[in-house]
Amino acid sequence: MLPFKLVYSEKYFLPIGEHVFRADKYRLIRERLLQQTAADPSDFVLPAPASESDVMLVHSPHYVNKLMEGGLSAREELQMEIPYSPQVVDAFLLHTGGSILAAERALEDGICMNIGGGFHHAFPDHGEGFCMMNDIAIAIRVMQKRGRIRRAMTIDCDVHQGNGTAFIFGNSNPKPSMLPSTSAPTLGAAPASNKVPSASRDVFTMSLHQENNYPYVKPASTIDVNLPDGCGDTEYLGWLDNALSSALRQFEPELISYVAGADPFSQDQLGGLNLTIEGLKQRDELVFRAARARDVPIMTTYAGGYATHVEDTVTIHCNTVLAAAGVYRTASVERNEPA
Numbered sequence: 001m002l003p004f005k006l007v008y009s010e011k012y013f014l015p016i017g018e019h020v021f022r023a024d025k026y027r028l029i030r031e032r033l034l035q036q037t038a039a040d041p042s043d044f045v046l047p048a049p050a051s052e053s054d055v056m057l058v059h060s061p062h063y064v065n066k067l068m069e070g071g072l073s074a075r076e077e078l079q080m081e082i083p084y085s086p087q088v089v090d091a092f093l094l095h096t097g098g099s100i101l102a103a104e105r106a107l108e109d110g111i112c113m114n115i116g117g118g119f120h121h122a123f124p125d126h127g128e129g130f131c132m133m134n135d136i137a138i139a140i141r142v143m144q145k146r147g148r149i150r151r152a153m154t155i156d157c158d159v160h161q162g163n164g165t166a167f168i169f170g171n172s173n174p175k176p177s178m179l180p181s182t183s184a185p186t187l188g189a190a191p192a193s194n195k196v197p198s199a200s201r202d203v204f205t206m207s208l209h210q211e212n213n214y215p216y217v218k219p220a221s222t223i224d225v226n227l228p229d230g231c232g233d234t235e236y237l238g239w240l241d242n243a244l245s246s247a248l249r250q251f252e253p254e255l256i257s258y259v260a261g262a263d264p265f266s267q268d269q270l271g272g273l274n275l276t277i278e279g280l281k282q283r284d285e286l287v288f289r290a291a292r293a294r295d296v297p298i299m300t301t302y303a304g305g306y307a308t309h310v311e312d313t314v315t316i317h318c319n320t321v322l323a324a325a326g327v328y329r330t331a332s333v334e335r336n337e338p339a
């Protein structure tokens with residue numbers, strides 16, 4: 001049995017047909033975890049769909065109405081890069097409800113994982129890059145509205161920049177900075193709307209991604225780490241370590257939302273980084289250890305993963321569960337020991 005819950009529903013499947021985004025990966029992850037006895041059925045909890053009013057904490061009523069009533073234009077559907085149907089809307093509402101539940105459980109148990117979600121390319125008034133609703137932002141706004149937290153941090157390790165999340169929380173981020181960036185001339189200036197006093201910042205966004213990749217316009221996160229093509233394990237883990245320390249020095253979140261994309265993998269069809277499966281597991285461990293060491297509750301979502309062989313995507317996502325189990329099992333033992 002795991003020391004935390006996994007949020008999952010068989011209705012996470014997105015009926016989008018033959019697609020590079022393998023929407024059956026969620027089911028395959030659950031099957032693999034059970035098969036390997038890494039998890040047992042009692043570790044899984046079922047989400048309820050997010051309500052329209054929850055979704056509207058982030059998305060415009062106009063956009064939500066279009067989703068509910070099938071009113072997207074052909075251009076809007078094209079931009080989303082997945083076909084629209086009421087069933088797809090229902091699945092996104094469920095993933096979003098899953099992220100809300102994962103946030104709730106993380107605040108109770110210290111950690112919780114949604115075996116789905118991570119749709120970081122969705123903006124308030126439109127969807128793009130396979131993302132219809134930004135479950136990450138919605139879950140944070142719901143926790144704030146319920147009075148559970150004031151401050152949250154997103155740690156986005158998908159190979160693609162978290163543009164929707166950066167945009168949504170941009171107004172609460174005063175002075176975006178770029179961390180390493182051997183070359184990031186396009187990201188110099190923050191949009192004018194980002195210039196608000198630091199006291200009002202309530203969500204700190206961090207994104208570690210391949211610079212030369214979608215999205216080509218990258219709204220500034222609080223910290224953007226723009227990685228060069230072909231970046232491998234050692235370099236990646238070094239930048240992540242730096243970025244995590246820097247972020248957690250600047251800001252004390254009451255909840256971390258970790259976006260554990262599987263697409264920095266060397267064999268990913270939509271990524272150009274060069275991480276190994278083992279390197280990705282070390283990435284997960286680094287993030288979980290940072291959260292655990294500071295006693296900050298952490299929720300995880302999965303986002304992308306488009307490996308040539310879907311089995312690799314499944315392995316990487318399952319390893320995120322194993323990494324968390326390793327860190328949190330050890331942590332709970334350590335906590336019982338005298339200081």
Ligand SMILES: [Zn+2]
Nearest residue numbers: 158159160304
């Ligand atoms: Zn991605």
